[in-house]
Amino acid sequence: LKEPFTHAYNVIDALIQQGFQCYFVGGAVRDLLSGKQVGDIDLATDATPGEMQLIFERTVPIGIEHGTILVLDGEHSFEITTFRTEGMYDDFRHPSHVEFVRDIIEDLSRRDFTINAIAMDRNGELIDPFEGKKDLDNKIIQTVGNAMERFTEDPLRMLRGIRFSSQLGFDIDTYTLDAIKGLNPLLGKVSVERVSVELIKMFQGQSVKNGLSYLNNSNLWLALPVFMESETLIHDVQQKVNRPINSAGTIFAFLHLLQSNFSLKMWAKSYKLSNSIKREASLQIELYNLYIKDGLSSYVLYETKAVHLHPLLSLIELIEGRTYDFNEIQQQYYSLPIKSRDELMITGKDLIDWFPGAKRGKWVGDYMDRIENSILQNQLSNNKEDIRKQVKIWSKQESN
Ligand code: ATP
Ligand code: MG
Known part of the structure; x- marks a missing residue:
């Protein structure tokens, strides 16, 4: 060994x-x-x-x-x-x-x-x-002993079987599959926390298409929260997902975007999702909506930040059925003139100093946004003197 x-x-x-x-x-x-x-x-x-x-x-x-x-x-x-x-x-x-x-x-x-x-x-x-070992060699998933008995003992095993078909690309033996078809309502008795774990692993499997096709054909989806509420969702998911969805947040952002009358809140509640998965999913939905308005603009990339770039691109690819050259988009991100507001060469305090007698207020934030945007559009360079001159021009235009 x-x-x-x-x-x-x-x-x-x-x-x-x-x-x-x-x-x-x-x-x-x-x-x-x-x-x-x-x-x-x-x-x-x-x-x-x-x-x-x-x-x-x-x-x-x-x-x-x-x-x-x-x-x-x-x-x-x-x-x-x-x-x-x-x-x-x-x-x-x-x-x-x-x-x-x-x-x-x-x-x-x-x-x-x-x-x-x-x-x-x-x-x-x-x-x-x-x-x-023989079943491994033949790429077959079957229960130890009688499938009906084993699934009745613990119905989660039905979803685990499908999860393994997704991870391994194996077939489910016909007797075992028939037992899932016959017993699928029992999955509803299992605690949803256990179901969530297996469902997420199913979406992450290398052969997720295989898993989804079993989930559909066995009718086990009829016992899955939210899926069971829609005649078409399982079919749409099966159509769109053609490779693993690695991040749990992306899975639920995708499910929500696919059928938007099921809110993220509803998914989160039904599957008792952790706060970190919820947060990740809602951020991705937010970024996706920005993308819908603005495409992969400098502004959208800037808001996305390096760590969320890959999940966002996989989400867009899943929903739109297209592919992106990740390296190219990443390059685009890295060549942004600034990656966050901290990198601006001025602060709100500078703005206030430039207008003697001025007080703090909403105008400071508005100017900061405008400066940030102009720099991202390469219309303004990120140095203090250039920014000061530009702000003076804007201020003059406004007072006219
Ligand atoms: P993974 O790589 O995802 O951890 P695993 O096979 O190790 O896969 P676990 O959920 O960690 O899966 O379980 C470890 C082992 O315990 C399984 O291989 C199986 O033998 C047994 N096992 C787990 N859950 C069940 C269950 N619900 N019923 C019967 N046996 C189970
Ligand atoms: Mg294990």
């Missing part, structure tokens, strides 16, 4: 030395075997959280009731979860009770999809009782 798996050797070996088992599980194994970029490393062990806390000095009890603790080792940290089975999800949020077990195969059997139910030991040997 190579990095980042080798980073976990210290903690795995510490458990093994104490007579416990420890395996790599979940997304990291799946991504390694399918040649994708490996994200976080999750580990599973037969040691209980209490036993782990005795073995490791630095731990954080992030989900002790479900058997998960975070173990810190130098600059790395790993989520380690005790082998467990899951009871019923009676509130469709969290399993009502979990039972710790000592057998990895029992733990793998409670996992959602075969491709997520492969364990790997520190030497790279697989434990793959549900033939997840």
Whole structure:
């Protein structure tokens, strides 16, 4: 094994030395075997959280009731979860009770999809009782065990299946897909926070077209907040989105702009979006509206600023179905004479000084805007003396 798996050797070996088992599980194994970029490393062990806390000095009890603790080792940290089975999800949020077990195969059997139910030991040997490797090779998503039962236990799994089809570009096995078609209303029972996470990851997937087509064909969208209110929205989204939308703010700005009778507020409330996603989405909508009035003018680029340039361009591209040369627009941005008001060579105080006896007031801001604009239009250069002369000319024109 190579990095980042080798980073976990210290903690795995510490458990093994104490007579416990420890395996790599979940997304990291799946991504390694399918040649994708490996994200976080999750580990599973037969040691209980209490036993782990005795073995490791630095731990954080992030989900002790479900058997998960975070173990810190130098600059790395790993989520380690005790082998467990899951009871019923009676509130469709969290399993009502979990039972710790000592057998990895029992733990793998409670996992959602075969491709997520492969364990790997520190030497790279697989434990793959549900033939997840075969499904990875055939690019198939299917549940561990009976799909109807597994989706009834936790209906979020239906959306997770579609999310994985979007991330991996895999097909959903027909039996699993039929179960989604038959059970889709159950998704409405799941907490919307869990739904949001999966929906955002779906839009970010490399094969988002694949995911959206399953979302449409399985009718699972009928159980998604806001989508369910419109006969046409899912279809319009499927038509327009042809590549991943990376930023969560862009996703919701786009959804609002596509069908503007659904306000951003409505999306935010229905999906319980975080303040930072809300803020990002509303800024992008604001910038998009400026763009509608003024195109990609110096003023719009100036208001957009470097960090929001890429999201704004992806938003415009999505909605208008066109493409921009990002580098060219970025170049245009970098050649603006000023990038923010701080860079003006004068302040409001200078303005007041230039008109003896004048008082603070709205006129100061108005002049500042006008100066800023003239400089952006390359009609005025950003030096104090030129600005002073120009302001005097404007003032004379106004008093005539
Ligand atoms: P990602 O790369 O997005 O983190 P992941 O597969 O690691 O993908 P997680 O949500 O982090 O997904 O879950 C880790 C593992 O836990 C999954 O691979 C799966 O084995 C199991 N799992 C997660 N959620 C569920 C669920 N709702 N039902 C059954 N098993 C689940
Ligand atoms: Mg994960």
